[in-house]
Amino acid sequence: MVSTGPSDFLRNLNREQKHLVMKAWPYVLGYIVLGSAPNTFLDIYYYDEAGAYVWAGFLDWALGYILLLVVMQKGGQFAHGKTSGIGTYFALGIATGIPVGLALVVLILPGVYLLMRWLPVYARALTSPNLIGNSLRWSWNATERFQRPLGIAMIGPVLCYGIAAGSLYLHDGSSWTAYILSAVAANHAISLAHAWLTILGVAAFATLASIEMDGKQLVGISDRA
Numbered sequence: 001m002v003s004t005g006p007s008d009f010l011r012n013l014n015r016e017q018k019h020l021v022m023k024a025w026p027y028v029l030g031y032i033v034l035g036s037a038p039n040t041f042l043d044i045y046y047y048d049e050a051g052a053y054v055w056a057g058f059l060d061w062a063l064g065y066i067l068l069l070v071v072m073q074k075g076g077q078f079a080h081g082k083t084s085g086i087g088t089y090f091a092l093g094i095a096t097g098i099p100v101g102l103a104l105v106v107l108i109l110p111g112v113y114l115l116m117r118w119l120p121v122y123a124r125a126l127t128s129p130n131l132i133g134n135s136l137r138w139s140w141n142a143t144e145r146f147q148r149p150l151g152i153a154m155i156g157p158v159l160c161y162g163i164a165a166g167s168l169y170l171h172d173g174s175s176w177t178a179y180i181l182s183a184v185a186a187n188h189a190i191s192l193a194h195a196w197l198t199i200l201g202v203a204a205f206a207t208l209a210s211i212e213m214d215g216k217q218l219v220g221i222s223d224r225a
Contacts, residue, residue, distance in 0.1 A: 010149035016203035023074035036187040120205035160193035
């Protein structure tokens with residue numbers, strides 16, 4: 001039975017993340033390398049080609065979907081089958097990306113908060129016959145009790161984004177070599193953050209689903225008593 005206290009939740013969440021990384025590390029590493037390479041190349045040689053960045057974004061989006069599927073498969077989340085696919089992934093990206101993006105533009109913390117509350121929604125939607133809206137509500141309700149441990153778990157990915165921003169905008173531009181290094185560091189940090197959030201989202205779903213299952217079992221036991 002999974003303990004439901006905040007400290008126990010964080011411990012179980014970290015254990016699940018470690019398990020997923022151990023199972024899927026070649027794919028995580030491949031995503032970081034392949035996901036960062038196009039944007040690094042464009043930043044160095046074709047930084048004024050907006051259309052090329054759009055295609056690089058599509059590639060990163062597709063690689064992110066593949067990484068999510070692999071992590072969930074390796075973690076045993078598809079044991080009872082996959083109920084939806086890339087269409088749901090796309091729709092969720094719009095449904096969560098727009099409010100998160102707007103919140104990040106207005107103030108950073110509200111955007112991070114929304115991202116935290118919807119961390120497990122992709123994994124939930126791909127394994128549940130419920131509609132996207134129901135998956136969003138489930139994620140919001142399920143994470144309500146565990147905002148503090150989830151917030152702590154979010155520190156790593158957020159720091160990666162901070163490193164990326166610092167690498168791109170804090171260099172003085174006096175050296176071409178320094179610019180190349182900053183572009184490489186920034187894009188790898190962004191890809192690492194994306195991969196980390198994917199793993200964290202699946203780990204959060206697995207941990208929350210275990211708590212939910214234990215709760216249903218307890219209800220069943222009490223009903224039979």
